[in-house]
Amino acid sequence: MRHVDPDRLVLLALGEVAADVAESGHVAHCVACRHDLDTTREVAEAGRRAQDLADLPPPPPRVWQRIAAATGVADQPEPVPAVTRPARPPRRSRLRVLALVAATAAAAVAVTLALPRLLDRPPAQAVAATADLAAVPAARTGASGVARVLGGDGGERLHLHVTGLPPDAGYYEVWLIDPDTSQMVSVGVLRAGGDELLPLPPTIDLRRYRLVDVSAEQYDGDVAHSGRSLLRGTLAS
Incomplete structure (x- = not known):
């Protein structure tokens, strides 16, 4: 049997589908597929642990206003232009991208939580x-x-x-x-x-x-x- 499709591995890791007999047998003996499945499960579990942060309210307007005042950029961030969706990356690269996206999202949440506190902190006094x-x-x-x-x-x-x-x-x-x-x-x-x-x-x-x-x-x-x-x-x- 050929390797399990990367999209299928993601669904298996998320628990959205159940592996059939052929997939279970292949993953049990294929080191590459088993590694990819375990890695994807770790990313999914990290996402579940941070699920309570998914509904965080957006930072207040003063956060961007203070960043803009400190850096001299426009009052509001420029809209992100539409881009053409890239071709599907190879199987290993796809999983690395998934892990990178999860890490980037976690870092963004941390910055969102920390910025208001840092910007609201009174300046150091002599x-x-x-x-x-x-x-x-x-x-x-x-x-x-x-x-x-x-x-x-x-x-x-x-x-x-x-x-x-x-x-x-x-x-x-x-x-x-x-x-x-x-x-x-x-x-x-x-x-x-x-x-x-x-x-x-x-x-x-x-x-x-x-x-x-x-x-x-x-x-x-x-x-x-x-x-x-x-x-x-x-x-x-």
């Missing part, structure tokens, strides 16, 4: 100053952290990353303090997760208010510092 935050001895906690002043078009912001804060019935508040005069300004609240990005007042002078303080506060209506500092560190550029 770090203007950093403070290592250490536990205040009187607080008797193992907490620590770091504070960074980030610059940007929207103004400076204070990013805090803190670990080891003890559970508290109240909340944690972030302050900037002038160590020379003890004057202080509340920047905002540090939530339980210990990671916060707080906008800084545009008029604050960080050369004066260079001490970062994290305090434990109660819901008592008093906006002043409680006097219970847990973490402190001095900003340095």
